[in-house]
Amino acid sequence: MDFADPFFGISWLDALIRLVIVVGVMTLVVMYLIYGERKLLGRFQQRKGPSYTGPAGLFQSFADAIKLVGKEDLRPRNADRWVFEFAPFAAFIPVFVILVTLPFAQDWGVRNLGLGLFFVFAVLGLNIVGILMAGLGSGNKYALLGGVRAAAQMISYEIPLVISLLAVAMVAGTLNLNEIVLLQENRPFVLIQPLAFVIFFTAMLSELHRAPFDIPVAESEISGGYFIEYSGIRWSMFQLTEYAALWAFSIFGAVVFLGGWAFPFGLEWGWGWQLFLTIFKSFFLIFLVMWMRATVPRLRIDQLMNFCWKVLIEVSFLLIIVNGFFLYYGWSETILGLVNWAGAIVFIGLVYSRGIRRSRAREYVGTYRNPEAATP
Amino acid sequence: MTVWPDTREGTLDVGGFETVDMTINVGPQHPSTHGVFRMVLTVDGERVVDAEPYIGYLHRGLEKLTENSDYRQSMGWWDRTDYLAGMCCEGAYCMAVEKLAGIEVPDRAEYIRVIMMELSRINSHFMFFGAFGADLGSFGTSFVYGWRERERIYDLFEEVAGDRMFPTYFRPGGLTMDLPDNFEHRCRWVLSSVRQGLEDFDGLLTGNEIFVERCRDLSPVTQEQAINWGLTGPMIRATGLKWDIRRAEPYSIYPHLKFEIPVGRQGDVFDRFMVRMAEAYQSSRIIEQCLDEMPRSGLVLNPDLPTTLRVPAGECYLRTEGTKGEYSVHAISDGSNKAYRMKLRSPAFCNLSALREMVIGTYVADAIIILGSLDIVLGEVDK
């Protein structure tokens, strides 16, 4: 049977079967992402991570899931009942809906939408609503603060996210995710749009509220933020949302920037290789995200907003303008790539050098390495 | 002009709407209050308008307990004050009793005491680096980095004294027992590991631009303010003042040892962090010197001590440089086998009193790391 054919030839049954497959895989992947993150963080932190439940702790997530389902579903007395109880679902559904259009292999997603790219970020925007509902409905001040932070942060970072994707769409000339992948058969778009990739990755960290942008959930400040009052199954819904969003975003990033299933020999070597490519690339992005989480401290909310509104949005508009010039005058793609690389390097260099310039840490570092010079 | 009530007062209730100021209760159960500290923040959005610290959740009546038990019996209470650096507290207590009773301490015991106190200082500072990184949100990595060296130091303590956190190793007049055989070798290994740990923190935190952005120019304290607020220890040295009791009013064998007093420049959070980094390094230097110079053999406890220690009536005030600042003991004896009064000036408590001044006007996230940069330990604050 060809992979692209509808199952049993019935359209709605086909959609249903594909959805069930994708959701099943997603649940499994999310469970092992949690396990993987704990193992990986353990490695970064010179400890083992989960290792008791099953061989090398492989069943830890299942044990956690069973425990969470068995826990009492608490609702604070002054919580707004309906808002509180529906918030996890409102947060989860958009992430679930994105999966509908992501291509995992050639012609294989649930549905291949003509406006796939646009669909993904339009639907992702709804993710915030669930978080806001949790923040407002919990009747808790930490949750409220977390909700306000999440709203401010996610609205702001949606703009550079969308614009960086538009830059790619400009180069590709289509919004169909499958066609975007096909166009990257010979070179992934990250090679000609690296700046867009940097912006996308930054905004993605922020949309997922991962470190260093985990301000809405900052456990050392507001101890969990919007889901502070949740327990048991509803809390695990939020957890599921977080990791499912991470996975969906990574697949999306892999599809748009890293060449998805097509880049090296995807068309020749068949769907097994294609699936491997998609999964491998998305896991690479996930690894980057987890690496960031293990090593980077958190930004403050005003620094975060400044970075978005004063740096990222300007850079991304500049990117659009530059791309527009190149496409309008039909200049070569190589030069476009080179200009973008230069832009990306300058951008990262500027961000990085700012911290170095301000630190004067070297003076102190000299202090503790050189015993005689105690005063900087 | 119509007089409208000022909405910032938080008293106006028009149509069931609250004003924008909001109080949030941070602690005593909160991931970043370093124990059971509670602080009520009044915030306007993300800005801290007011902060009110509440302490006393860990109050155990240390001073009264000491006044009601024998001089040697109360040892165990004292390493539970600054429980991250128990040896420093024991040292201060023992030296106060010795000063009051005029007890001589054998030379070797003095050296071992300094080694232990400086190891405790490193221990406490590593706890600070780790917890501070966690306050900043580096998800436990810094915490585990700090914990690795702490575990090694605790292992050393266990070999020496039989207990890790509360060793009760010191006695008025010396130490409970001598060092184990391979101590010097083990200790040098721990020191090299500590220096590696400092390098690791340097790479993980001080080289990170987000860390610098967060900590630079945050709540700078001038020297004058620091003196007025009674800040001591790394807090005052971060402002640039070379004030270290080990040099200013030397005790034990510190006059013979070579070490520098690291100071900062503007007293901001970054300086406080870096001063502690440098201090941990200087402590490792001190320990190396002690290992080199200490007598290879000899008694570690004054053999002339009576079974029941009766201290002649009198009064003394002994200042030591604890890990958090000036850890001083005011002891009064009425000639019996129990202290008449044993007052502790705990540095964390005094440093904490400046918290309100420091956090007002900052962001909520900053308030947390300013609290972290004070490096309080609740056992000492609440006594």
Place this chain on the structure above:
Amino acid sequence: MVPVENYLALSGILFAIGVYGVLARRNAILVLMSIELMLNAVALNFVAFAVFMDPEQITGAVVAVFVITVAAAEVGLALAIVIRYFRMRATSNIDEAAALKW
């Protein structure tokens, strides 16, 4: 295919609901939400007419895009005003926003 009358009736009902909200509500934010309903009713009307009666089928969609854009701008500005007002008077009740100066 659903006939055009259905869309028009739906849009009319939606608009009337919005009118009720604007007239009856006291909270400024709720009034704003009702205005959003009215704007959406109008946009839906435009698109329905365009799709069924414009051979190009485009103009209505484009106008709807403009409506949505302007509505977003309007919401942003209006909410800024509401928040500003709330910070001064601790209320977002428009019945009390009667003072012309203070």
Place this chain on the structure above:
Amino acid sequence: MAVEVLWWLFAILIVGTALGVVVSRSVIHAAIFLLVALAGIAGMYVFLTVEFLALVQLLIYGGAVAVLVLLALMLTRQATGGERISLNGPQAPFAAIAAIGLAAILVASAVVTTWPRLVDDPDAVPLGRISEVLFEDFGATFILVSILLLVAVVGAIILARQEDAE
């Protein structure tokens, strides 16, 4: 046939949630009802084969406007436990009469009038066509709207940031 049933479900959903917006007794519930109503209208655009517009609707209303409204609600929060004031004014009954009258007129005119129908079964609107019309035929309008947006953003920032100086 299935499409019609789905359409009616959506219509009922939209009207129900829109009613929720105007009669609900909690502002937060009203905002969430509004969000659902707007998402339902996005569904209507899908029925009208203008998918692009549906996504724009979701992006702007779902992602931005509803969130802005919720954010404003957070900032102008109702006191919990305090005495709730009625969200409707005393004029509500008259407003209801007016609204019912208006609805009756609009619905009646929509149903009674015979609309000249050029297209019976609309096809999907191609995206390229929309962009052509948007950027070429309506280019000037597009720029004007852009300027309007810019002015609105700047104005909103100035309004929200102003300190209580007076």
